[in-house]
Amino acid sequence: MAKKQVQIRHSRHNMDYVLLTVVLFLVVFGLLMIYSTSSYEAGDKMGDSAYYLKKQMQSTIIGFVGLVIMIKLPYKHLQKFDLMAVFVSIVLLFLILTPLGVTRNGASRWLDFKIISFQPAEVAKIGVIVYLASIIQKLETLGKNVIRTPKGLATIMVPPAIIAALIYIITKNLSSAIIIMGIAVAMLFVAVPDYKWFVAAGVTVLAAAAAIVFYVANADAASSGFRLARIRAWLDPESYSTDEAFQTLQALYAIGSGGIWGKGLGQSMQKRGFLPEAQNDMIFSIICEELGLFGAMTIILLFVILIWSCMVIANKAVDRFGSLLVVGVMSHYAIQVILNIAVVTNTIPNTGITLPFISYGGTATLFLLAEIGIVLNVSKSCK
């Protein structure tokens, strides 16, 4: 009994306050930027310049409740939710097809339970992380190299694949599907000692991507579909400035006109209707425009600290499960930050991915904060 108390006191001492501070800063900064980017359009369309800010503050408060719960609730309890997490994710995705599903901006991605509405895809991300951490830990206890058997691999990879496929089919949300598969691959990579299969798979994916790009670059513009049009727009945004590349080009204008020191907070021109819904996926470009290269670098640096802290916690975790949870969260953040900035800077073709903690979006904020709660929880019991 005495020993346990010591452990708790000790563990509190160990909680990663640097990580918490970085996250708090990002969240507050995100609110500020959401107000800055959305106020002009919100004032125009909603009659309340703080419309988006207020909504985002609500989700942030709920998110902090989730964060605190996750810090308090010992993470070991999550281990019981393995199949449950997958099951809940799948059920919620199917519910979108029922009258509970809501279509906004032409996409069916929301569930509306009257008191609360959210995106099942965001639930699925945390669900997959919990499932994988838990199942890998369990397979590990079954015996040496069980993971590396086909059955083991299937147990690990099939549920995330099903969820990703459902997300893509039901919500047409390619980016969430990519993120989920990315998280799964990252966790599998960490869990098994092999390298060559991953390197081979990585090379294959890159080669396939290069082949597609090469094909599109040389193909007849009229003969290829919507996805391929995105690739063409990516290769030559200025030629597709009115349709596929409109958003990308507007984001590039914003980034380019920022210069080294930026125009100053609130001074963006692009947010004044030129870059529609700038508070969503493209918020980073407005950060560049207002705060310049200096501000953009600072934000990227904060994400580097965030990811690095996660890695440190993962590697100090006392058990495999905790460590894997943190790895999952870390890869989730890393994938989203990298893809978001890559899209905004037109480094890769456009696909809608939000910037964690900063982009506008209720469900995402709630679960991102809950995930941080898990990481902090793990950090409490670090060695």
Added chain:
Amino acid sequence: MKTVNSTARRNMTVQKRKTFIVCVLSVIALLALCVRVGYLMIMCSERYSEQAQQLHERERDIKAARGRIIDSTGAVLADNKTVCTISVIRSQIEEPERVIEALSSTLGLSEEYVRKQVEKRSSRERIKSNVDKETGDVIRNLDLAGVKVDEDYKRYYPYGELASKVLGFTGGDNQGIIGLEVSYEEYLTGTKGKILTLTDAKGIELDGMGERRREPIAGSDLHVSIDINIQKYATQLAKQAYETKQAKSVSIIVMNVNNGEILAMTNVPEFDLNEPFTLTAQYEGQEVTQDLLNQMWRNGCINDTYEPGSTFKIITAAAGLESGAVTLNDNFSCPGFIVVDDRKIRCHKVAGHGAEDFTHAVMNSCNPVFITVGLRIGVDRYYDYFTKFGLRQKTGIDLPGEASTIMHQPDKIGEVELATISFGQSFQITPLRLMSTVAGLINGGTLVTPHFGVMAVNEEQGTIEEFTYPVTEGIVSADTTDKLKYVLEQVVENGGGKNGYVEGFRVGGKTATSQTLPRGTGRYIASFLGFAPANNPQIMALAIIDTPQGTYYGGQIAAPVVRQLFENILPYLNEIGYQ
């Protein structure tokens, strides 16, 4: 159990290493993106900022003042008047009722119209343009929020009709439409300025974001050789003749014989340059069409050709004297007609001039003698002189739309054609063409380019260009020039040009009465070409009365016009010390 544990431990070590790898790969990716962001924000900054700026700014042009046209005495013939455009910016209006009331009363517009414009849901709405400056100032001084008064320029011609066909006028965009306004467009036109205002995506101007201005650059002033006093007087004489003779049109050109500067050019009826799209009195009752406007704007001095008639005998005389085909003392006999190639061509004096020398033949304007001289010169030589005297080319005057000479092909000229050419028929030239060739014959053989433009003067840089014009020297010998001056003075002193005589000045000249084409309609063109002083020609004037009623002889109706002109302008030119 132990193996499982050790495996787990080993796997844990592997996992730590691989977690580290994932993290490092992510950090590398982020740093690469930093480089990418840096590249976009430093290397591409200029390009994207510029494109973004273009997207954000709405341009409004500021018209540049057009250069003035100034005569040789310093009188401004074409000027700019400041006019204002009144517009309202809806989002900035604070007291709409006051604005509506003030604008409708000062601009004399109906209240409903102003209300409609003011309340229209647009960013900027024009209320009225071409408002005079005083009214614009009144509105500006009311200091109404949201009301904008923009100044603008409108071409203004202080003398209305004066030299209308020479000066020309400008269109809605301040661009030259005819006349000097077209020829000197590149000097007169300024560079537009710009007001660049930041707007949001819907084009609504953003308050407090400031605006950028690029000031307009005014066009250069064009200094022309026109002398307003001579131009006014010439116009007055032409109008007088136009009215008393009820002519179709009357043209007067006054030119410096030695350098081609034109001091006056009028082609009555002129039109009001401030109302160039309103038909003048002679078109009364007709609907405004582009054809009629073009007719009204036509400058008969250069845009139309005619058969010069007897004034052209100066050219035949020059060719005859220069070629040696005739001397002033050669004796001829005129029976009243001459037979060329079994065709009988009559002299204007049916009874004939009898025996006369060449000097008297010129004084008498005797057709048979000139036909004889023409035939002596021969087709080839005559055609060569015709070419040498510049008659087959345009004069190159700095006005648009100069008409070309209509002349026989050399291989189509037989004896009969040569005979008619010798006394100025069967081909057509413009009045100005005749004038500049004669100027070259009597100034010592230098063919000059008639012109108006003297120099372009810019407010900032001073004189930016003094215009020069091509000159051809030696078209005739000095000897021929002297003989021509002598016989032409004789024409005025004692011959058919007596009515051109000016007390106290030595004047040379030649009359002409030519038929209009087609022949046989009983319509004539009376003309007189005079120059002074006869011994050292400086100024030449040509008066052409097209289709006069009543008397139609050039010596009787055109010569007095030039005399009156010379009576006034020769003392004046002496006084101002012109050349």
